[in-house]
Amino acid sequence: MLNFLMRQTVRILFGPGKSGMVGELVKSLDKKKVFIATDKGIVQAGIAERIVASVKKAGLDHVLFDQIQPDAPAKFAEEGYKVLKDAGCDSVIALGGGSTIDTTKAINLLRFNDGPILKYTEGPPAWASVKAAPGLIAIPTTAGTGSEMSDGVIIADDNHLKKTILSPLVMPEYSILDAELLVGVPPHILASTGLDALSHCVEGYLSNLAAEITDMICLAGAASIIKWLPVAFNDPKDIESRSQLMAASALGGWMLANVHCNSGHSIAHVLGSVFGLPHGFGCAYAMPPVTEFNAPVIPERTKKVGELFGLKFSGNESPGEIGRKVKEAMVHFRDVTLKLKKAKEFKFDPARFGEAAGLVLKEAFQLFNFRDMDQKQALALIEEIYA
Template identity: 35%
Template sequence: MTIAQITLHQPRRLAVGAGLVGEVGPWAADAQSTLVIATPITAGFADRLKLSGRVTVFDAIPGEPDIATLEAALEVARQCKPDLIVGLGGGSVLDVAKLVAVLWDSAQTLGDVAGPNRVAGRRTRLAQVATTAGTGSEAGIRSLITDPEKGNKIAVESPHMIADFAVLDPELTYSVPPAVTAATGVDAMAHCVEAFTNRRAHPMIDGFARMGFRLVGKYLARAVRDGQDTEAREGLMLASYYGGICLGPVNTAAGHAIAYPLGTRLGLPHGLANAIIFPHVLAFNRSVAAKKTDEVALALGFGDALSEAQLLSAAHGFCRSLGIEMSLAAHGATVDDLPRYASEAHANRRLMDNNPIDMSVDDVLSVYRAAF
């Protein structure tokens, strides 16, 4: 068997540990103008960055950033002309920060850079400071923005969007509520598991994936129980980071494709959407990825050599035990919505083609019905 070639991009500098958010300012002591991209909540951490020079904070980032959000952020950047951009938040914030870094002082538009390797070059230093443990966006070269008219996500991928400095400071995640900790933790795990069982799986990425889902198995329940558990919080941030590395060369598969319409159409947070779908796709893929799926099940404490039905039950119970509401109906979906979601998810060939087994539109619909 020939092993596929991969290229791995990682931040030029990575700081992991409690209190290290304060290293951003000294690292960029020469910055004259800094734009911090945040949410109204994460903007409260801006002082901990210890920035010097002129600091502008843009904190109007919603849970699912869209084209209008990006345009507003770009307008602020053009006014303050930053020589440093800091993403301070979860995946949505970090994704917007990447795009602002490459677009604010460029002739290119979002449409020009959509897809892989179309960014002409980056002109602005970028620090990415994660405040959740879920997307791993601080590790990667990809950004997702919702197009509300089309109801889908625009994916931009470029090595020019990799962070110059990424910070994983578990203290910034202490205040993340248990429900969000649970959902984003399952999302981090899904990145690892979907890359691990992927058609494009690679031995090197398998290593990162294993480290990621094992950390989630070890620490997620602990962090949900006690948000101030520094060891558990740091373990989850590492799991999220490893998941972010998995996304670059391998990416996710059907699980994420099926979760996306729940974000763009139903308005569910990305982590929650993935948590609801995760058990169903894990079980569906078992028939062709049995050995790797068994490894995941053991790492998460489900047991050994489970049948598809047992695996679904165990994974569903794992998510529910973390306090995640696993019913789509409880989140406002209707039976009539499901076929539309299914056709949109199935049309996402960018991810669906990575799945280890082909899924028909009816297979996707059956997942939504089972999750209903």
């Protein structure tokens, strides 16, 4: 019998062109001056201009902060907050991909709480007296991160080590999901971010927090991405597929806030920290071998994921065979259907694999993996990714 508690607090404005309504939305909240956080690529693509035009049309003042960097270094959260405070802004828009939304969540948290921001990555003790951070509007420009719906903030310290804040207090108040913003995203970015979204749904289903109700959502989100990501990848202007991806990515983000991810994300975060591997690619490379690794303890769940990729099972397969078949189907989708480049084409150093394996075991999402992992096993997974 179904028996559950679910949380979804983000108010969603969904539809092609809806980002043009953001000015009216801010005005309706009785705010006067909005801080718009983004990166230089979004400015160059002309997307920031559209948001600024909407804000101006509503008669509001604004400050455009375009300094946010990939991998979300924490110092840009501190810098952004200083700009916001000096300008006297009373509301915040996060415009961009995962790093931008995460950094802006951190900026918004600092509006209501003392810094430094990294102290909130240290776990529950730092949260004892933390106040909620309302007033954030997220406008994603990729369909992948899910950060617009999640309780997560992944930011990097000065040593590029990725740190995690997990708390419902950081969640956006509104998210505007506009598929028109995905037109012009290069195919390899569309593919890698889409595989990030897929990994949120698949790893959510293969998380030890999974429940019957989250299973329904994770499986629907994963099926939709497997169907629509190749369509969007092959048609640079198709809005229907991009809308479907935006919706599925939001479902994945919602599930991040409920069941989190498994060791696939632990490995992706560590490869991002140690070798600078972009997050979507890290997830795309980690999900297949981690799914195979977990198959011996959750064969039926693994089989269900394989069916989403079109696999058929006779019922006589061993858990190991199920894991191998599902891994191969995922790799085919990634490398053949979406033509993703290989992990070894990115910068890496095998001499640091041991250090990376040690970090994987300490990473936050490791807690939610069905199967315990030791350092030797983490090392073998990393070696397989770069083989």
